[in-house]
Amino acid sequence: MVGRLNLRRRVLGAGLAVLTLAPVIQTMPAGAAENLVFVTGGFRRSIAVADLEYLAETGQARGLLADVLALSKQNPATVAKLLKGSISLPVTLVSRLLNTRIGEALLLRIGQVIFPLYAAEQSVAALRAGLVLGVVEGKGSLSPIAFFKAYPTREMEVSIPALLSLINKASSITDLVRYFSESPLDGLKGSEPMANPNRSATR
Numbered sequence: 001m002v003g004r005l006n007l008r009r010r011v012l013g014a015g016l017a018v019l020t021l022a023p024v025i026q027t028m029p030a031g032a033a034e035n036l037v038f039v040t041g042g043f044r045r046s047i048a049v050a051d052l053e054y055l056a057e058t059g060q061a062r063g064l065l066a067d068v069l070a071l072s073k074q075n076p077a078t079v080a081k082l083l084k085g086s087i088s089l090p091v092t093l094v095s096r097l098l099n100t101r102i103g104e105a106l107l108l109r110i111g112q113v114i115f116p117l118y119a120a121e122q123s124v125a126a127l128r129a130g131l132v133l134g135v136v137e138g139k140g141s142l143s144p145i146a147f148f149k150a151y152p153t154r155e156m157e158v159s160i161p162a163l164l165s166l167i168n169k170a171s172s173i174t175d176l177v178r179y180f181s182e183s184p185l186d187g188l189k190g191s192e193p194m195a196n197p198n199r200s201a202t203r
Helices: 002-024 049-058 063-071 076-084 091-097 101-110 120-137 144-150 160-169 173-186
Strands: 035-040 043-048 114-116 155-159
Touching: 035 049, 035 160, 043 049, 043 063, 049 063, 049 076, 049 144, 063 076, 076 144, 091 120, 101 120, 114 120, 120 144, 155 160
Parallel strands: 035 155
Antiparallel strands: 035 043, 114 155
16 A cells, blocks of 8 residues: 555656656647646546646646645645746747757657657657747747647647656756756767858868
């Protein structure tokens, strides 16, 4: 019984960690994300984006989100601050970066953790749309809530096994940011450098 409770706490606590991905990562109103669906095997639980937005606005948690915060011993006010936080991102820069090899590698990495429910193959396209459209709606800035509301599918699946694997590799937020910002470069090592269009063929 105790082991079961610990597993539940770990799973629900892991779900909270996905909230830290949106600023690293991370609109078509008709298809905006309505639920984050945490999945592992036969286990499936959903947290409504509306509940995340309510927490961000009021500092109070409700529904399953309240259970997640309680079991993981997280302060709702702290999480609310995280959800409201935003970073400045020029739209043109984001769009260009996400269409480079490094940007593609970064999206592939994040797309192993979050992707459209029942459509994992669309992870990169959905992430790119959510990030760019979220920045456009935010007039040059992006917050977790803005990203979720810009994500182009109603159900965003969060793979708990992939999330737990990520948590095991990153013991802190700093490690998490480093993991997503540096590891995509590993896949580019040894590849041929891209041609520089400003460099002449001969010296």
